[in-house]
Amino acid sequence: MELKTKLSVLADAAKYDASCASSGSKRERPKGGIGNTEGMGICHSYTPDGRCISLLKLLLTNVCIWDCSYCVNRRSSNVRRARFKPEEVVRLTIDFYKRNYIEGLFLSSGIIQNADYTMEQLVLVAKKLREEENFGGYIHLKAVPGASEVLLKQAGKYADRLSANIEMPVQEDLDKLAPEKTIGEIEDTMGTLRAEIDESRERARADKKSARPAGAGETFAGAGQSTQLVVGASRSSDSVILKKAEELYKKFKLRRVYYSAFSPAEFTSPELSRTPTPPMREHRLYEADWLIRHYGFSASEITAQIADGNLDLTKDPKLAWALAHRQLFPVDVNRASRSLLLRVPGIGVRNVDRIVKIRRFHRIGLADLVRLKVSMNRAKWFVVTADHNPDVFNLDKTDLMTRFRRPAEQLSLFAPGPATVVMGEI
Numbered sequence: 026m027e028l029k030t031k032l033s034v035l036a037d038a039a040k041y042d043a044s045c046a047s048s049g050s051k052r053e054r055p056k057g058g059i060g061n062t063e064g065m066g067i068c069h070s071y072t073p074d075g076r077c078i079s080l081l082k083l084l085l086t087n088v089c090i091w092d093c094s095y096c097v098n099r100r101s102s103n104v105r106r107a108r109f110k111p112e113e114v115v116r117l118t119i120d121f122y123k124r125n126y127i128e129g130l131f132l133s134s135g136i137i138q139n140a141d142y143t144m145e146q147l148v149l150v151a152k153k154l155r156e157e158e159n160f161g162g163y164i165h166l167k168a169v170p171g172a173s174e175v176l177l178k179q180a181g182k183y184a185d186r187l188s189a190n191i192e193m194p195v196q197e198d199l200d201k202l203a204p205e206k207t208i209g210e211i212e213d214t215m216g217t218l219r220a221e222i223d224e225s226r227e228r229a230r231a232d233k234k235s236a237r238p239a240g241a242g243e244t245f246a247g248a249g250q251s252t253q254l255v256v257g258a259s260r261s262s263d264s265v266i267l268k269k270a271e272e273l274y275k276k277f278k279l280r281r282v283y284y285s286a287f288s289p290a291e292f293t294s295p296e297l298s299r300t301p302t303p304p305m306r307e308h309r310l311y312e313a314d315w316l317i318r319h320y321g322f323s324a325s326e327i328t329a330q331i332a333d334g335n336l337d338l339t340k341d342p343k344l345a346w347a348l349a350h351r352q353l354f355p356v357d358v359n360r361a362s363r364s365l366l367l368r369v370p371g372i373g374v375r376n377v378d379r380i381v382k383i384r385r386f387h388r389i390g391l392a393d394l395v396r397l398k399v400s401m402n403r404a405k406w407f408v409v410t411a412d413h414n415p416d417v418f419n420l421d422k423t424d425l426m427t428r429f430r431r432p433a434e435q436l437s438l439f440a441p442g443p444a445t446v447v448m449g450e451i
Contacts, residue, residue: 026107032117034107038087038098041285042133042190042253080163081121082131085109085146089135093192093203094297095258095287098135108137111149119158129163129185130154136169144172144180151183168218168250170211177217178245181225186248186280189214194269198259202297215252215277221245222278249280256310257287257302262334263310267324271317284310309336316343319374320367344370347407357409358394359384371404 086108087098097104114132121127132150137143147166154160166184168177180187191211193199199206225245252273254266270282286302313336316322320343327342328334330349337345347354347370356365358380366377376397383389388411395401406415 028113028117031107031109031113032083034105035084035087035109036082038104039082039084039131039133041097041288042082042131079127080129080131080165081118081127083109083114083117083133085111085114085132085134085143085150086137087135088137090138091136091203091205093206095192095202095255111146111153114150115153115158118154118162119160122160122162129165131165133167134169140169140171141173141176144169144176148176148179148183151180155183163248165248168214170206170214172214174217177214178221181218181221181245182243184246186251187218187246188251188253189218190253191215191269191273192253192255193259194254194261194265198261202259212277215250215273215279218246218250219277222249250277251279251281251283253283253285255287256284256307258297263306263313263336264324264328264331264334266310267313267317267328270314271324274318282314284314303338305338306336309338309342313342321364322346322368341370343368344403354407355409355415356407358389359411369404369407371400371402371407 084098086106087104088106088108089096089098089100092100096102114130118127118130130150132147134143134147137146147169151164151166154164163186164184165186165188166180168180168187168189170189177187189211191208192203192206193208196208199208222245225243225247229244254270256263256266266284273279273282284307286304286307287297288301289297289299313322313324313327316327317324327346328336330345331337336342340348347368353365353368356369358366363377363381366372366380367374372380376399379397380389380394383393390410390412391401391405394404394408394410405413408415
């Protein structure tokens with residue numbers, strides 16, 4: 026098969042893996058070499074559905090000994106098969122980089138023979154790029170569950186990020202859809218990666234304290250590790266998925282959990298639904314994930330108010346939570362704690378920090394929030410400022426004054442009293 030044909034087959038086969046972002050890595054260009062990565066990442070070109078296209082994203086092969094029902098490349102699928110030689114991937118990466126098409130490589134693979142053989146082939150590609158081509162660009166490799174610790178250590182030496190995809194939140198789902206996989210084996214691989222990443226960072230701190238040259242010790246997967254969960258292939262609800270993601274963040278210090286909406290293809294296993302998972306469901310999971318990682322929410326808080334375990338597709342999770350906890354609102358931006366301000370719809374982390382700083386010098390009014398580019402369409406109903414009380418009558422027509430009565434400590438000489446309501450738009 027010609028190289029161009031292989032590229033067409035195996036680039037298309039890689040599109041279902043969403044975990045291809047590259048932020049967090051920093052690797053300087055080798056002396057006399059080519060390519061480098063920067064701390065802010067290199068994913069600055071995206072397809073309409075939000076996926077990164079600035080990496081050369083490939084499978085080493087779509088041949089696979091496993092038969093995962095949700096995977097188009099499963100053993101029993103009648104798709105066209107192809108396989109790269111490691112040297113071919115190296116050649117493509119360097120040629121594309123020199124043409125300014127890409128800035129790094131994302132390489133995964135079907136399972137060939139066994140986990141160790143597959144991991145060995147992936148590591149060989151990265152090793153050739155680093156040692157033979159002196160390539161300093163970004164490399165993301167798949168960590169094959171069940172691969173030996175020795176091979177995983179080699180992978181972390183050459184790759185900026187590693188990812189072991191767990192795919193399903195519970196073992197029951199894997200038993201039905203991917204019988205060759207076990208959550209225990211996948212998490213063992215994640216545990217090995219976490220231990221090596223932690224050890225590498227401890228060495229870096231020790232180097233810094235002892236004034237040894239930066240990078241005196243080898244960096245292991247400087248951009249950390251990530252994983253992916255497939256959404257909609259099984260009956261697991263968003264509540265189950267988010268609780269699993271939260272557990273993985275705590276247990277393995279993952280940089281990211283990615284969510285991939287199940288999309289049936291021509292060769293999708295017949296026992297699975299032929300209806301694609303709504304992209305909005307994937308989007309809501311990413312929003313909820315962001316709340317867990319940056320806003321102090323827990324998965325149980327986000328999902329407590331939903332009856333069927335799935336997030337509301339009509340409103341974002343933060344707004345849904347606020348509407349379910351109206352007794353906490355409106356909050357006075359001049360007095361509320363940082364943790365409570367983080368829960369106000371329309372106010373992000375950076376603006377919360379700015380608000381906390383600004384109110385040390387003067388009382389914050391609506392104009393200040395507008396200048397900060399707070400999303401006023403949402404935030405105005407949930408905050409009290411020096412010159413604004415929200416129009417609570419537009420929030421709910423029943424039991425308003427008891428549910429939204431302002432606590433005494435929020436009142437001041439500069440704000441309207443509890444009996445005064447400012448009507449209309451801002």
